[in-house]
Amino acid sequence: MLRSRLVLLLLRIVLVAAALWLGVVLVFSLPGELADEGLVFRVIAQIVLSIVILCVLAVIVCTWRxxxxxxxxxxxxxxxxxxxxxxxxxxxxxxVLFAGGALAVAAVIFVTPALRDPGVPMALFGMVVLSALPVLLMLVMRGLLRQATAYRAELDEVI
Structure with a gap:
């Protein structure tokens, strides 16, 4: 039991550190990084990236619960x-937002002759595929939790 409490404490510390870091990125770093871009791109990128960061913060809160x-x-x-x-x-x-942004960046790269380089779109494709793994794993885990909850309810009835 002591080990599990220690692991829970360490995980909570990491969650707080990650949330604080994401807050700093959202409030201070992201607007500064986009300051040199055009207004339309800056607004769209700020909105999309802010929503992605807020989604990750929501995952942190849910994990805490x-x-x-x-x-x-x-x-x-x-x-x-x-x-x-x-x-x-x-x-x-x-x-979905990340995949849409990656698709938009890849389209701009392929449409612009001076930027045509397959390296960045291929890297983005790999990142989109790899970032789908947590989503799909969470769906599998949700199914496992549903089964385990049903088994636990049956076991409670038997006892």
Whole structure:
């Protein structure tokens, strides 16, 4: 039990550090990085990247709530499914925005003769494929949680 409490504490510390870092990126770094760009690009990029960062922050909050349920030994409850569903939705929204942005960048690169280089679009394609993994894994985990919750309810009835 002591080890699991230590792991929960360390995970919470990492979640707080990640949330603080994302907050700094969202408020200070991102606007500064986009300051030299054109107005239309700057506004669109700021909106899309802000939504992606907010989705990741939502995943952090949901993970925190799930850790609380783990600590109370209530992870196999209907309440946990809501938090896992929220994580899946946030990851899905972030992935769709990221994939759309990568597609737009790749289109600009291929349309502009001076920029035609397959390296960046290929790297973006790889990042889009790899970033789909957490979304799909979360959907699998959601199904496993649903099954485990049903088994736990059956076991509680038997006992």
């Amino acid at each position: 799930l850790l609380t349920l783990v600590g109370r030994d209530r992870i196999f409850s209907p309440e946990s499914r809501r938090w896992v569903d929220a994580i899946a939705w946030a990851l899905g929204i972030a992935w």
